[in-house]
Amino acid sequence: MAKSALLVLEDGSVFSGVSIGIDGLSVGEVVFNTAMTGYQEILSDPSYAKQIVTLTYPHIGNVGTNSEDNESSQVYAAGLVIRDLPLLASNWRCQQSLSDYLSANRVVAIADIDTRRLTRLLRDKGAQRGCIIAGDTLDQGLALQAIDGFAGLKGLDLAKEVTTHTRYEWRENTWSLEQGHKPAEQLSKHVVAYDFGVKRNILRLLVNRGCRVTVVPATTSADEVLALKPDGIFLSNGPGDPEPCDYAINAIKTLLTEQIPVFGICLGHQLLALASGAQTEKMKFGHHGANHPVIDIATGRVMISSQNHGFAVNEASLPANLIATHRSLFDGSLQGIKRTDVPAFSFQGHPEASPGPHDVEGLFDGFVAMMT
Numbered sequence: 001m002a003k004s005a006l007l008v009l010e011d012g013s014v015f016s017g018v019s020i021g022i023d024g025l026s027v028g029e030v031v032f033n034t035a036m037t038g039y040q041e042i043l044s045d046p047s048y049a050k051q052i053v054t055l056t057y058p059h060i061g062n063v064g065t066n067s068e069d070n071e072s073s074q075v076y077a078a079g080l081v082i083r084d085l086p087l088l089a090s091n092w093r094c095q096q097s098l099s100d101y102l103s104a105n106r107v108v109a110i111a112d113i114d115t116r117r118l119t120r121l122l123r124d125k126g127a128q129r130g131c132i133i134a135g136d137t138l139d140q141g142l143a144l145q146a147i148d149g150f151a152g153l154k155g156l157d158l159a160k161e162v163t164t165h166t167r168y169e170w171r172e173n174t175w176s177l178e179q180g181h182k183p184a185e186q187l188s189k190h191v192v193a194y195d196f197g198v199k200r201n202i203l204r205l206l207v208n209r210g211c212r213v214t215v216v217p218a219t220t221s222a223d224e225v226l227a228l229k230p231d232g233i234f235l236s237n238g239p240g241d242p243e244p245c246d247y248a249i250n251a252i253k254t255l256l257t258e259q260i261p262v263f264g265i266c267l268g269h270q271l272l273a274l275a276s277g278a279q280t281e282k283m284k285f286g287h288h289g290a291n292h293p294v295i296d297i298a299t300g301r302v303m304i305s306s307q308n309h310g311f312a313v314n315e316a317s318l319p320a321n322l323i324a325t326h327r328s329l330f331d332g333s334l335q336g337i338k339r340t341d342v343p344a345f346s347f348q349g350h351p352e353a354s355p356g357p358h359d360v361e362g363l364f365d366g367f368v369a370m371m372t
């Protein structure tokens, strides 16, 4: 018999379902993601730390999980909420069912709830603080207490918590159906990548373009980065609010005076903006999905992108040396920026996909071209 579980929200809403992970209680910001595939990449994306992810696609788990599709070494999402877990996981790459994967990674998760009702609620009221409890005894009062004890993501520096403790070299190339991981390329450009919660596919796409990648902890100083003699500096994605990451903002300010190419993704984009004098703000329910249209303002070209952010750069706050390069066609919010005085640019969505379409991958080529 499946154990029961409850999802409780700060507004008092309660959804009851069945547990598909471990027994226990987990609190976080509840958000919805509209991607139809890629649940394993989403769960292991460090940017989801302290967030409980609801997947709007109704059948989740059909293809199980495997050891190659993780975007980091563990699950970072604080919990998973789905409609229906199929009885059977079937795929030639499947090594573990989703439910076994959730248990092995110590995740509290709930299925059999009305994710359409939940998503409408989140859309109307905004992302909610919430709690999943699973097990033999379900105490709603305890869940509400846990929610009270969680202040939300605003003001929370999580990059420092998920970053690597030690510097390391990344050599693994991209994966394809025909070849698995491709053999190493000739590596001619040296990229120092700040790990604020980096996804592996970003590092692979850099290797695929001939970059030797050195990944450094989030708190690495500008002097330490410069001592590594980088041809380019990459600012990664990551969880939490960018504003309290003053150590990173200060380092980026210094690095921007060096005329070394800088490329930022998501949190890295927000940090580049803050270091350039712009401002960020919390969004109502953010962008989480793999089907978000974004326009390249200079060419008018529309690309479908992967997205995962709850904060955004306020376009009205851009200083004179920062121009808008991309906008979301869902809500008009800023999706890309470029410095006019130094070689630095960034994108709010996820050009590395994983999961999602590859329309925006050309930004990696732009970064390599800047270094050449």
Ligand SMILES: NC(=O)CC[C@H](N)C(=O)O
Pocket: 047, 236, 237, 238, 239, 240, 241, 242, 265, 266, 267, 268, 308, 309, 310, 311, 312
């Ligand atoms: N994927 C990311 O890097 C997310 C950035 C930031 N934590 C946000 O929610 O906006």
